[in-house]
Amino acid sequence: MVHIVLFTIFALIAVAGAVNLIAQRHPINSALSLIVVMASLAVEYLLLGAEFLAVIQVIIYAGAIMVLFVFTIMLLNAGEEERTHGSRVALLLGVPGLILGGGTLAWLLFRHSGTVAVAAGALPGFPKEIGRLLFRDFLLPFEVTSVLILIAIMGAVVLASPPKGAQEPIELPPAPQGEE
Amino acid sequence: MQGTVSLTQFVVISILKIAIGLGALLTLDAYTVLAERKIVGRIQNRWGPSRVGPFGLLQPVADAFKLLFKEDITPPYVYKPLYLLAPVLALALSLCSIAVIPIGNDITIRGYTTALQITDINVGLLVILGITSIGVYGVALAGWSSNNKYSLLGSLRASAQMISYEVALGLSLVGVLILSGTFSLRGIVDAQAGTWIIRGFNTHIPQWNIFPQFVGFLIYLTAAYAETNRIPFDLPEAETELVAGYHTEYSSMKFAMFFMAEYANMITVACLASLLFLGGWHGPLFGPPLMQALLPVFWFTLRVFFFLFLYIWIRGTLPRFRYDQLMAFSWKVLLPLAIANIVIISLVVALTS
Numbered sequence: 001m002v003h004i005v006l007f008t009i010f011a012l013i014a015v016a017g018a019v020n021l022i023a024q025r026h027p028i029n030s031a032l033s034l035i036v037v038m039a040s041l042a043v044e045y046l047l048l049g050a051e052f053l054a055v056i057q058v059i060i061y062a063g064a065i066m067v068l069f070v071f072t073i074m075l076l077n078a079g080e081e082e083r084t085h086g087s088r089v090a091l092l093l094g095v096p097g098l099i100l101g102g103g104t105l106a107w108l109l110f111r112h113s114g115t116v117a118v119a120a121g122a123l124p125g126f127p128k129e130i131g132r133l134l135f136r137d138f139l140l141p142f143e144v145t146s147v148l149i150l151i152a153i154m155g156a157v158v159l160a161s162p163p164k165g166a167q168e169p170i171e172l173p174p175a176p177q178g179e180e
Numbered sequence: 181m182q183g184t185v186s187l188t189q190f191v192v193i194s195i196l197k198i199a200i201g202l203g204a205l206l207t208l209d210a211y212t213v214l215a216e217r218k219i220v221g222r223i224q225n226r227w228g229p230s231r232v233g234p235f236g237l238l239q240p241v242a243d244a245f246k247l248l249f250k251e252d253i254t255p256p257y258v259y260k261p262l263y264l265l266a267p268v269l270a271l272a273l274s275l276c277s278i279a280v281i282p283i284g285n286d287i288t289i290r291g292y293t294t295a296l297q298i299t300d301i302n303v304g305l306l307v308i309l310g311i312t313s314i315g316v317y318g319v320a321l322a323g324w325s326s327n328n329k330y331s332l333l334g335s336l337r338a339s340a341q342m343i344s345y346e347v348a349l350g351l352s353l354v355g356v357l358i359l360s361g362t363f364s365l366r367g368i369v370d371a372q373a374g375t376w377i378i379r380g381f382n383t384h385i386p387q388w389n390i391f392p393q394f395v396g397f398l399i400y401l402t403a404a405y406a407e408t409n410r411i412p413f414d415l416p417e418a419e420t421e422l423v424a425g426y427h428t429e430y431s432s433m434k435f436a437m438f439f440m441a442e443y444a445n446m447i448t449v450a451c452l453a454s455l456l457f458l459g460g461w462h463g464p465l466f467g468p469p470l471m472q473a474l475l476p477v478f479w480f481t482l483r484v485f486f487f488l489f490l491y492i493w494i495r496g497t498l499p500r501f502r503y504d505q506l507m508a509f510s511w512k513v514l515l516p517l518a519i520a521n522i523v524i525i526s527l528v529v530a531l532t533s
Contacts, residue, residue, distance in 0.1 A: 028262070028321075028324065032262075032321075035317070051301055051302055051303045052302075052303050052306070052363075055303050055306040055307055055309075055310050056306070058310040058313070058314065059306065059309055059310045059313050062310075062313070062314055063310060063312075063313025063314050063316070063346075064313065064343070064346075067313070067316050067317070067320070067339060067343060068343075070317070070320055070321075070324075070339075071320070071336070071339050071340070071343075074320065074323075074324045074332065074335070074336065074339075075336065126302070127303070127363060
């Protein structure tokens, strides 16, 4: 009973945060709404008994990734966005598409749920089990994913570095000697 | 955890524990400030506060009243929602960590056994790391929403520094986790009971993690100082360059909230150091039953006070880093050291077990 009440509260907070993320005009408000969504998702994991996953969700998403988002927004000093009326195509195609996609998803979930009921906390996902899955059963996909992320990082470095000869590096004044 | 208690009993006991825990933390918070002023005073060859009450012991009360009754100024052109949210966030998150910190063994009162900790969860250590990682937002948002260059620079420095040192901090704890095999703070302390027995020879040295993990301990201590923005890593509020950094525009109680958050973080970090590396509440037990029940809490508090004293001592001794030195130190010294430490301890554990 307590579980259902808490689940509903945090599900509503997550959805409200997601809507707010799109509705807000200031990027930093949107980023903060995303943090709210992620935090309430973590609470949902916690309600399912997956303590480890919940905390990892907070550390990785809310704590690391979103800090970088906020950091970037602060550095760019991005201002408020202008409100536009939106495009007609998006309205004509988007709304039916949204209804169709959402309906299909809801129908599929409704259809296939309830066959096997898993009690809350039945699959707790202890760190040991998750580690065994990641580093033994799914070792190859896990390592390949990390290579994929490495490629993305290298791509970002290549994109960010100036082309050869295009720009002289800024001369920094020599650091004071004898302090290090 | 609790065997046969009703929901009401559980709620009442939890609320009691939260009230006592918060009360103790806030009192310690206030007196850490006084201790800092006193000890730094002695280091600088002066008395420190000595006028309010005996030995200046009522100084925190006077400070609190002063801050409460000061004019609360909200400067124009700040982004108000976040400007107001930031100090609340900083303080609330720093107080949250106390929830998972155990301060002693189970105690039994009138047949009801309870742990000396607000809640014991399996991933206690990770919860503290998670709360610390979210704590960056308080500082970051404060600086950004103040609409002040010094504040923004201070908060950018703070976020960069906290993210960088969090990596070293997290990695320095892996050695402890490998040795004890659990994320639960209570489990980690229990794993440090007894003495080191090497090849059947009792060395009479307590089985604390600091001995096999001395490098990890030093990395943790350094990274923890940086996490809490304390001298010598207090670049975010370097007053000679940035006025006061991210809290330049805050006055009265809002400023006090940042101040309290900083000291609460110090206490959390000191608690964590005692639990992870110095064997938590283990120590000699003697005397009547009541004394035996309270001695673990005393030993634990002693360790926490030692770390708080170390904090203040270092503050009174060391000058501030330069910013590039600070970042280079984290990425080029602490991080490789922490990774090497993990590799070595993993090899040792794998080969000996």
